[in-house]
Amino acid sequence: xxxxKNLKARIEEKEILRGIDLKxxxxxxHAIMGPNGSGKSTLASVLAGREDYEVTGGSVSFDGKDLLDxxxxxxxREGLFLAFQYPVEIPxxxxxxxxxxxxxxxxxxxxxEPMAAKEFLKMVRERKDLVEMPSDLAQRSxxxxxxxxxxxxxxxxxxxxxxxxxxxxxxxxxxxxxxxxRVVANGVNKLRTPQNASLVITHYxxxxxxxxxxxxxxxxxxxxxxxxxxxxxxxxxxxxxDWIKEGAEA
Amino acid sequence: xxxxxxxxxxFLREIGQNLNGANRxxxxxxxxxxxxxxxxxxxxxxxxxxxxxxxxxxxxKGTYSPQQPxxxxxxxxxxxxxxxxxxxxxEAEEIASxxxxxxxxxxxxxxxxxxxxxxxxDGFCVYAEGDAARFEVYENFRGPGSVxxxxxxxxxxxxxxLKLIHRLKGAARGAFANNLTEVYVExxxxxxxxxxxxxxxxxxxxxxxxxxxxxSVVRFHTASLSGDLNRNNLNIRVNGxxxxxxxxxxxxxxxxxxxxxxxxxxxxxxxxxxxxxxxGIFYDQSRGVFNGKVFVRQLAQKTNAFQSNQNILMSDNSSxxxxxxxxxxxxxVKCSHGSTTxxxxxxAVFYLRSRGIGEDSAxxxxxxxxxxxxxxxxxxxxxxxxxxxxxxxxxxxE
Numbered sequence: 001x002x003x004x005k006n007l008k009a010r011i012e013e014k015e016i017l018r019g020i021d022l023k024x025x026x027x028x029x030h031a032i033m034g035p036n037g038s039g040k041s042t043l044a045s046v047l048a049g050r051e052d053y054e055v056t057g058g059s060v061s062f063d064g065k066d067l068l069d070x071x072x073x074x075x076x077r078e079g080l081f082l083a084f085q086y087p088v089e090i091p092x093x094x095x096x097x098x099x100x101x102x103x104x105x106x107x108x109x110x111x112x113e114p115m116a117a118k119e120f121l122k123m124v125r126e127r128k129d130l131v132e133m134p135s136d137l138a139q140r141s142x143x144x145x146x147x148x149x150x151x152x153x154x155x156x157x158x159x160x161x162x163x164x165x166x167x168x169x170x171x172x173x174x175x176x177x178x179x180x181x182r183v184v185a186n187g188v189n190k191l192r193t194p195q196n197a198s199l200v201i202t203h204y205x206x207x208x209x210x211x212x213x214x215x216x217x218x219x220x221x222x223x224x225x226x227x228x229x230x231x232x233x234x235x236x237x238x239x240x241x242d243w244i245k246e247g248a249e250a
Numbered sequence: 251x252x253x254x255x256x257x258x259x260x261f262l263r264e265i266g267q268n269l270n271g272a273n274r275x276x277x278x279x280x281x282x283x284x285x286x287x288x289x290x291x292x293x294x295x296x297x298x299x300x301x302x303x304x305x306x307x308x309x310x311k312g313t314y315s316p317q318q319p320x321x322x323x324x325x326x327x328x329x330x331x332x333x334x335x336x337x338x339x340x341e342a343e344e345i346a347s348x349x350x351x352x353x354x355x356x357x358x359x360x361x362x363x364x365x366x367x368x369x370x371x372d373g374f375c376v377y378a379e380g381d382a383a384r385f386e387v388y389e390n391f392r393g394p395g396s397v398x399x400x401x402x403x404x405x406x407x408x409x410x411x412l413k414l415i416h417r418l419k420g421a422a423r424g425a426f427a428n429n430l431t432e433v434y435v436e437x438x439x440x441x442x443x444x445x446x447x448x449x450x451x452x453x454x455x456x457x458x459x460x461x462x463x464x465x466s467v468v469r470f471h472t473a474s475l476s477g478d479l480n481r482n483n484l485n486i487r488v489n490g491x492x493x494x495x496x497x498x499x500x501x502x503x504x505x506x507x508x509x510x511x512x513x514x515x516x517x518x519x520x521x522x523x524x525x526x527x528x529x530g531i532f533y534d535q536s537r538g539v540f541n542g543k544v545f546v547r548q549l550a551q552k553t554n555a556f557q558s559n560q561n562i563l564m565s566d567n568s569s570x571x572x573x574x575x576x577x578x579x580x581x582x583v584k585c586s587h588g589s590t591t592x593x594x595x596x597x598a599v600f601y602l603r604s605r606g607i608g609e610d611s612a613x614x615x616x617x618x619x620x621x622x623x624x625x626x627x628x629x630x631x632x633x634x635x636x637x638x639x640x641x642x643x644x645x646x647x648e
Binding site for chain 2: 048050071072073075076077081082084087088090091092093098099101102103105106109141158161163231
């Protein structure tokens with residue numbers, strides 16, 4: 001589904017991604033871990049199309065398309081979803097209205113008719129229950145005045161509504177208490193199908209107790225320096241990053 | 251001869267004198283005092299504080315065709331209790347029974363007020379005694395270089411309620427308008443005024459003088475959506491206790507348009523509240539001005555006054571001068587003001603795009619959201635919907 005080859009990117013003059021290779025197939029959950037400043041969030045931003053970053057080399061193919069050639073909205077329409085580390089507050093735009101616009105523009109891109117209002121509202125009801133999203137949050141302005149946990153829950157709600165092929169969760173666990181974490185993880189698990197895939201970016205092992213990855217990759221200084229199964233996350237939790245870093249630098 | 255004096259004489263000659271249906275003996279006093287003022291006053295220049303950010307050269311140097319009438323049309327049911335009429339259609343005694351036209355006792359009177367008094371050609375008179383009066387005025391601008399000077403009067407009697415929707419419509423290259431509206435809102439009366447300015451090529455100075463009596467509520471909404479120059483002077487004298495005054499506005503600047511909102515709220519009596527909220531979006535090389543002044547006189551204890559002006563600059567070449575001001579002489583009051591001018595929130599644009607919403611739609615959605623606070627404040631549903639669809643259309647094409 002996603003194939004990243006030797007991806008390099010920088011912000012201003014600073015090289016942050018220095019040759020990433022990663023392949024994700026449908027049905028898989030990949031986790032990317034790594035110390036602060038290793039390039040985890042940059043990778044998520046580059047994949048979603050944030051313009052602050054300049055891609056200086058490599059390629060990314062998404063279901064056969066050149067992802068880097070697409071505008072951010074077209075990446076979303078092709079089925080890529082980024083759950084933001086810091087979701088943006090948008091006063092005056094209601095969640096439901098915003099999602100309706102998004103759903104219908106994605107449908108238009110695929111050559112489908114806009115969704116009927118009734119059908120859309122039914123979908124809102126179902127999906128908000130799925131991710132335990134309170135009704136009033138769905139009606140309110142996007143993220144305005146939401147708590148940290150509510151914002152992250154709203155990200156998962158949007159993910160449920162847009163039905164992406166590949167979801168990138170950027171530090172979704174940051175700032176969440178254990179109950180909120182469980183709710184968010186449950187949502188992600190319920191949305192998992194053999195046809196879609198997830199890339200979970202996290203600093204801590206904690207989230208991976210709830211979202212069990214098939215593969216764990218360690219990112220350090222802009223490169224994946226080790227990959228393994230879910231047990232790699234546990235080992236990192238126990239031993240920290242230093243032993244891998246030393247190996248990588250040696 | 252000074253440059254300004256020369257400009258004044260050329261200008262007065264160009265715009266001519268076309269009194270039309272308002273050439274009546276009942277207005278003689280007003281006209282002669284206007285003429286007298288006009289002979290003394292010079293056109294304002296940017297050296298004056300009140301006109302500092304708005305250059306009038308374009309108006310003063312314009313070439314006009316004053317014989318082209320700017321037609322007014324009215325909508326709404328007139329009867330004994332509530333009516334809207336042209337001056338032409340009113341009996342002299344009827345006019346005499348209404349508050350006398352003239353704002354000469356106000357210190358803020360300027361050249362254009364005097365010009366209007368001396369040469370107004372027409373205007374509407376709205377009178378409301380009932381509790382649900384609603385009228386609409388269309389002013390249609392067509393001919394290039396047309397000149398329109400309307401003198402309007404609004405009287406909302408004790409306990410009455412009036413909604414007035416006033417539209418300036420059409421397209422008229424190099425046209426000039428100088429309307430002056432006097433508004434009397436009596437005890438316990440309610441007045442909502444919605445002004446939509448949407449004439450391509452028009453330069454207009456619109457002045458509104460309001461006198462508010464106790465327990466009355468006024469709501470003024472001014473939407474400046476197109477026109478070369480819009481200068482709106484809204485002056486409210488709150489001369490009674492327990493009044494509420496709401497003033498809000500939308501500036502939508504495109505090309506080299508200039509939109510200027512000047513407001514004065516003068517709190518003369520205790521226990522009143524006023525709230526001002528103006529928002530602007532400026533594309534291309536457009537310019538915005540906001541100057542809101544609130545006076546709280548010594549007698550006006552327990553005044554609650556709030557002022558806000560927020561602007562978004564959509565291009566590097568657009569600009570805004572914003573100046574909220576408070577002048578407080580009472581000691582037990584609650585007043586606040588705030589002003590922000592900034593760029594578009596690009597992080598919000600990216601957020602929407604990352605959900606599959608195209609860049610243009612994302613920007614449009616955010617502009618609408620920014621202005622929603624103002625449109626939602628309009629109580630008249632029909633006018634609100636009209637303004638919303640106008641905004642959709644205009645923002646969609648930017």
